[in-house]
Amino acid sequence: MLARLGPPxxxxxxxxPILAGLAGTLLPAFGYxxxxxxxxxxxxxxxxxxxxxGLATSMxxxxxxxxxxxxxxxxxxxxxxAGFAGTKTFSRVQHLVxxxxxxxxxxxxxxxxxxxxPSGMIARLVxxxxxxxxxxxxxxxxxxxxxxxxxxxLVMKEVPxxxxxxxxxxxxxxxxxxxxxxxxxxYGRIAGFVYGVWPPLYRQIRLAVFAxxxxxxxxxxxxxxxxxxxxxxxxxxxxRWMNDPELSMRFFASAGALLxxxxxAAAILLWIGFERLGAWLRDHACARGLRFRRxxxxxxAAFAGMSLAALLTFAGLATLALWSVAGLWQFxxxxxxxxxxxxxxxxxxRIAGPLASTLLVATLSTLIAVALTVLCLLNENRTGxxxxxxxxxxxxxxxxxxQVAFLFGLQLLFVFTGTVASLPALVLVHLVFVMPYVFLSLxxxxxxxxxxxxxxxxxxxxxxxxxxxxxxxxMLLRAILVAAAVxxxxxxxxxxxxVLIGAGRLETVTTEAVALASGGNxxxxxxxxxxxxxxxxxxxxxxxxxxxxxxxxxxAMRV
Amino acid sequence: MAENGLFLDDxxxxxNGQTLVSVTHRVAPGDVLTxxxxxxxxxxxxxAYIGGFLPPAFEASGRVFSGDIxxxxxxxxxxxxxxxxxxxxxxxxxxxxGNLVFAIPEAVKGKAAxxxxxxxxxxxxxxxxxxxxxxxxxxxxxKARVALARALLSSPRMLLLDEPFSKLDANLRGQMRELxxxxxxxxxxxxxxxxxxxxxAQAAGGAVIRIGAA
Numbered sequence: 001m002l003a004r005l006g007p008p009x010x011x012x013x014x015x016x017p018i019l020a021g022l023a024g025t026l027l028p029a030f031g032y033x034x035x036x037x038x039x040x041x042x043x044x045x046x047x048x049x050x051x052x053x054g055l056a057t058s059m060x061x062x063x064x065x066x067x068x069x070x071x072x073x074x075x076x077x078x079x080x081x082a083g084f085a086g087t088k089t090f091s092r093v094q095h096l097v098x099x100x101x102x103x104x105x106x107x108x109x110x111x112x113x114x115x116x117x118p119s120g121m122i123a124r125l126v127x128x129x130x131x132x133x134x135x136x137x138x139x140x141x142x143x144x145x146x147x148x149x150x151x152x153x154l155v156m157k158e159v160p161x162x163x164x165x166x167x168x169x170x171x172x173x174x175x176x177x178x179x180x181x182x183x184x185x186x187y188g189r190i191a192g193f194v195y196g197v198w199p200p201l202y203r204q205i206r207l208a209v210f211a212x213x214x215x216x217x218x219x220x221x222x223x224x225x226x227x228x229x230x231x232x233x234x235x236x237x238x239x240r241w242m243n244d245p246e247l248s249m250r251f252f253a254s255a256g257a258l259l260x261x262x263x264x265a266a267a268i269l270l271w272i273g274f275e276r277l278g279a280w281l282r283d284h285a286c287a288r289g290l291r292f293r294r295x296x297x298x299x300x301a302a303f304a305g306m307s308l309a310a311l312l313t314f315a316g317l318a319t320l321a322l323w324s325v326a327g328l329w330q331f332x333x334x335x336x337x338x339x340x341x342x343x344x345x346x347x348x349x350r351i352a353g354p355l356a357s358t359l360l361v362a363t364l365s366t367l368i369a370v371a372l373t374v375l376c377l378l379n380e381n382r383t384g385x386x387x388x389x390x391x392x393x394x395x396x397x398x399x400x401x402x403q404v405a406f407l408f409g410l411q412l413l414f415v416f417t418g419t420v421a422s423l424p425a426l427v428l429v430h431l432v433f434v435m436p437y438v439f440l441s442l443x444x445x446x447x448x449x450x451x452x453x454x455x456x457x458x459x460x461x462x463x464x465x466x467x468x469x470x471x472x473x474x475m476l477l478r479a480i481l482v483a484a485a486v487x488x489x490x491x492x493x494x495x496x497x498x499v500l501i502g503a504g505r506l507e508t509v510t511t512e513a514v515a516l517a518s519g520g521n522x523x524x525x526x527x528x529x530x531x532x533x534x535x536x537x538x539x540x541x542x543x544x545x546x547x548x549x550x551x552x553x554x555x556a557m558r559v
Numbered sequence: 560m561a562e563n564g565l566f567l568d569d570x571x572x573x574x575n576g577q578t579l580v581s582v583t584h585r586v587a588p589g590d591v592l593t594x595x596x597x598x599x600x601x602x603x604x605x606x607a608y609i610g611g612f613l614p615p616a617f618e619a620s621g622r623v624f625s626g627d628i629x630x631x632x633x634x635x636x637x638x639x640x641x642x643x644x645x646x647x648x649x650x651x652x653x654x655x656x657g658n659l660v661f662a663i664p665e666a667v668k669g670k671a672a673x674x675x676x677x678x679x680x681x682x683x684x685x686x687x688x689x690x691x692x693x694x695x696x697x698x699x700x701x702k703a704r705v706a707l708a709r710a711l712l713s714s715p716r717m718l719l720l721d722e723p724f725s726k727l728d729a730n731l732r733g734q735m736r737e738l739x740x741x742x743x744x745x746x747x748x749x750x751x752x753x754x755x756x757x758x759x760a761q762a763a764g765g766a767v768i769r770i771g772a773a
Binding site for chain 2: 383384385450451452453454455456457458459460461462463464467470471474475477551553554555556557
């Protein structure tokens, strides 16, 4: 049966490009690349890399923000769940935060930049009334040298991610009874959560946390838009080296990609150290019976952080939209003097091509990912065994290995096979990143499907295929479309894979938008970022409206 | 039609090396074999084995025949076992009529003919004219009757009942028992009933096998 092919195909398509890409990075880093005359292994390129000015700073600007972003995001999510799970506030915030997951990183980062810049929306709202500013102050807020705004931009995106992953794991831990038990024993709400619920919950979401560390410590698009520039974080400088037309720079850039792998690995190792330390502190406090009765403030602070992340994202997106239709808009006016479609009309001819390739690549990679996920899940049904720890590592692999470390090597393979900047190559690379998200969002509803429906259908004489087509897939239509919308959103937002494998010839809305960052034309950026954020929203709208229409007379099919 | 009875030939089901069920029995058409046991005793696995949907974790041996046909040699979809579970399990994305039409064998051709057959089946369980309804708008008793009609429409070789009355109200339960067993007798279908309710066994009136620590 076809389902048997699911897991091997998934392994091939996920691990294959990653391993091949890592090899394609590793060998040139040590001088081996016969096609460019590198016949012997040498440390020369590594030495040259280490001699780069400001390299240590760049490394720190990758490592430290990566860890801080993760600590803040995880802390907000954990304490928010601890303090509020099961309340009305919780479900309200959950509904507010969930759509944020689909906002591409670049759009969210632009939105934040448009809010917090000296001439941004926040300064306008309080000027000149509170500040007396008639001109934008000369402050370096966006691109600040410590990477604070970059971290803020990352936290805004990682909080919804971790919240949704944690919510999916929550039913497997007995939160409410543990909370009552801990309360009965006189423990504060947060303390009871940390002692009783957190250990099993954290075990479930640990790989996702690693993914956050890996992403934040090697991010390019958010760093280009919000991050420090002199020097920039390592991954940003890497991309510059990689795009150098000088071919011999490949060796050097490969060595840099390897260094990035090391930086991310170091970040994860440090994190594992933090895990140990945290566990030790927790056990220590628990053994002493510390009750932290008055710890509700921690939950409230997390609630504030959660709301702020959502608020900033929404306000940022609104500001982007406003800029895209703004005519003259002088500081410190809160609204433009006039509205015009000029920016849209000017951008339209240039955006059409990238828009078409964005949609094509997103659609194809999503369709393949959904089909592959369904095959893997069918195989679970066949064998009666669900994906274990090792399979989950494989699924998270593309999210844990820093993108830049294997994409550059993969680009090399595509260059040599003459397939770089081709549609199949770009779809394959997007698939590597789309597949994990599709699998993670579809697996739970798929596994929760009552198998007795299939037993009934088999008893009615229906083959497995017709049962799949007539019963399981229609009943899971909503879940499948949501998973597809998630995959679609991921593909739309992918920056680095598109830049490297599209090689500047296959452009998407996202690569164009990030390329505009340095230009600083807010109106055009507004147009691109708006398109970028609308596309995933359309995907989710389709996933909501289509099942609602098809099953409008079926009460049990409603959510 | 004795040759169309159900024959369990040394059927044994085990989990982790521990035997749950071991049975050899012949059920004549229209007769009921009741398997009783407390919950968790594995009595439902017997139905799953006969129906062909036993989870892979269980080890099972023995053969099941319907007349001359060895069911255990066939895939689940060729065994034609009409199954009723505790829950009616009407397909929620289809209308009541859609559920019934889905069950009608492919040999019945023509949309109108299939719809007419479904309507007759609905009349047979006292639900005439309900074909257009959304299953979720039916009462519990109505759903159970649709589930029965659906199972009967598929021309099953037998009925497998997995505590199908346990979730019904007490007054409905008696009616439903009567309806199911009379339909089985009318259709000369052998019935295997799994339950922990003594009243079910009495109403069934056939042989009773007890398993597990009772």
